[in-house]
Amino acid sequence: MATAPDRAQRYDRGIRVWGAHGQEALEAARVCLLNAGPTGTEALKNMVLGGIHSFTIVDGAKVEPADLGNNFLLTADGVSAPRAQCATECLKELNESVAGSYVEETPRSLMNSNPDFFKQFTLVIATQLGEADAVTIDNICRQHGVRLLLLRSYGLLGYVRPSVPEQCVVESKPDSKVDDLRLGNPWPELAAYAASVELAGMEDVAHSHVPYAALLIKAAKQWAESHGGGMPGTYTERSAFKDLLRGWQRHIDGFPLEEENLTEAVSNAHKVWAPPTVGSDLRAVLQDAAAASITRQSPNFWVLVAALNRFIAQEGQGQLPLEGSIPDMHASTQAYLDLQRIYHAKAEADAAAVEAHARALLEAAGRDPASLPASEVRHFCKHARYLRIVRCRSLEEETEPDSCRGEALRGALAAEDTAANAALYLLLRAADRFHATYQRYPGTFDSELEEDAALLKSQANAILSECGAAGGGGGSSAPAGVSDDLVGEMCRCAAGELHVVAAVVGAIAAQEAIKLLTGQFVPVGGALIYNAMQCTTSVFAF
């Protein structure tokens, strides 16, 4: 077993991405893999390296020569041994802290004989299942509250489909964050601080070390006083506002002093008139029905969203709780730390107000108000601007004629940037139907390539007309938007599992698994198609 300092070192590069709390979530994860082909073992490999708690492989096959041509996590001396066993041994070698076990049985047989088997897991990764089996495992997982990832590698096509009824994301970790500084509408303590900074009486050195936030608050106040309380709105006004700041420049013997804080103030002046707003993703979370009525069963996330709504309507006067951190700005250490303290205190006060609302909501719903840790409320408030919610439809809803989104599929087939990948989505489903009908995938035999292509197109047309998306094509000619070239490529590879495609699919799945397990970043909300020919991806929420 790795010792504690070894653990910190070993997982250091991952912890820098998802933090110690993310690592803890991974280390609690019990993962079940269905089918130990390269798609599955590659997905699991990446997770075992990251330090999950344990894995269990379900696979009924024996190791064959073809496995040694595409799967690194099997050994040559394992030929004709159970594939589940051989892969388990190879995967355990990668990380001695991870426990591994296997069941030598086909996923289908286990799903039928013992659906409760899957209750014990945090996540199921189901690979290379046809549509019918995929629907079965999805229903089982949803029933038991187990997260699911469905993966396929099919020639030069990859497919990753998370299936979770609801993923509430507090730490979505957006690429770019906006600074919430409240420069145009400072709260009393911040306004008092800015007022206490007397520029006129300052030595030059002190003057050049006033943080730009204080300069902008002062300038905004001065502007408002001379413009009937308004903020600079037009281009001319904004230029005048910047000139106002430039007018504060100190000079020696007629030469301007270099004052970096003033330069920063000018380049950050937009923060006065364009403060961060509530984005559409957050608005959707705030207006979600789950936040409208809090019951005993409501998850903490929705209790906190409801509390957030109350805060915005009451104490916040339309604003979110303050995030509390400030960007670096040219300033003396003392001035910067003073400013940091003022922002931090306000964030604490706002979080306390949200916490009070949350406790009141819990009490009203008949739950113990103390059951919500204060640390969770603070964490939530710190990330409140970037809350996200992802809901995946069940695979049954996606594929059943009466609930599938035929119009969306037709739209994607017609749009230039998604046509090829929507066609691949459709052809993968058509190939599964082909298999259900003929017990083989199209293109299995060299002699039947052309015939199979025609049959595959018929299956694709049948799917389209079932979900009301038929239009053009029909019979054995390619449906509108589906090129014969792509049909040909589907048959050419005959459901082959190429190692590189499996490695991409398994690795995308591992990223998605980390998101689902840690609650950080935003998972894919539909079917992801990876097109290895064009090197493109598309996500379809059909």
Added chain:
Amino acid sequence: MELEGRWRDLDRLLERQGNLVGPGFEPGPEIREFLQNDARVLVVGAGGLGCELLKDLALSGFGNIDVIDMDTIDVSNLNRQFLFRMGDVGKSKAEVAAARVMERVAGVTVTPHHCMIQEKTLDFYEEFHVIVLGLDSLEARRYMNSVACSFLAYDEDGQPDLATIKPMVDGGTEGFKGHARVLIPGVTPCFECTLWLFPPQTKFPLCTLAETPRSPAHCIEYSKIILWPKERPDDTFDPDVEEHMKWVFDKATARAAEFGIQGVTYQLTQGVVKNIIPAIASTNAIVAAQCTLEALKMVTMCSTGLNNYMMYVGTDGVYTLTTPYERDEKCPICSAGVGFEVAPSSTLQQLINGLVADPDLGKHLSAPSVSYGSTNLYMRGALESQTRHNLEKPIGELVDGDGSIIHVNDKKLVAAMKVRLKLSGSNGSMES
């Protein structure tokens, strides 16, 4: 003995005709035979990307793989560099990786080179059909780029000579994001053409560090950049020596306490000092597999190739962008010759001064040598005294006329930069 059916899935791709394939694709068993027996691929770097690349290439039919890396294995590699175990810590990455891949994939030969990329000659690099880069620094990428571009020759019409093209595939990752790109010198942009893709590193002003620290990073940088040389002038700071790192951390902690700054941790100290880029197994695997697929396409033409850059962002759902970036026609590294205007009466010394002062060319030069065809016009080092007399001669006397291409070499460059002289005042035809 090859097991019957081992390459079944790959063979379908290589033995069946497809509709979406590269130019001149002729399916057949010869392609896999070529991959296994004749094709030579070099993997540069045996780290997070390198381990994946070796596995991916071996399982894509490549039978002869070389790998070069000067590094040894560290505990913090084990979260993603799956060919290494706890017991391998301290050993050569290239050697352990090569042995593990050969142990697992029968029939593949992986030859390790435990050395710096600069230690190998151009002859070594010329052997390979394709070079795949799994690097984490811009400097190393630029070096390999200049190596690959040094082989490139242009014909009289200014078209790249196909036989001299040394294709490369490059990958890079950071956290949940990554990129894969193909570099075909003379056809796609080289690294120098698109240097803007690499953002400059943030550097703190020294006066902030010394006088007005505001963040834990300021305290850490102060401790490393200012305190270390002052208090330990006889030791060279080595971030891989734990005692050194601990010293920087302790001093940074003390400075933070003095100024009332919160948040200096050992982890942050390591991150700031070593400029650690967070790296995880999954992103490396995505990028390396995409790179391998492109290497396979380049060598076999079995499918349409990436044109020419793919960005992967896995933070908010999955977003990818595949873009054909364009060459910089004035690139001093991969173009047929950068135009440079000079009066025929200018001396060679004046020309050299002009090159060093040029905003585009000068950044590659410090003390250039100049040659024209097989003639050394001015050389540094041993030939300096023999060529010095040329410095005072007018250019018009040293080259054949307008459009002449001189080669400019410099210790900052691995291969000569080609400069096409525009002799102002003359009216010879110029290629645009």
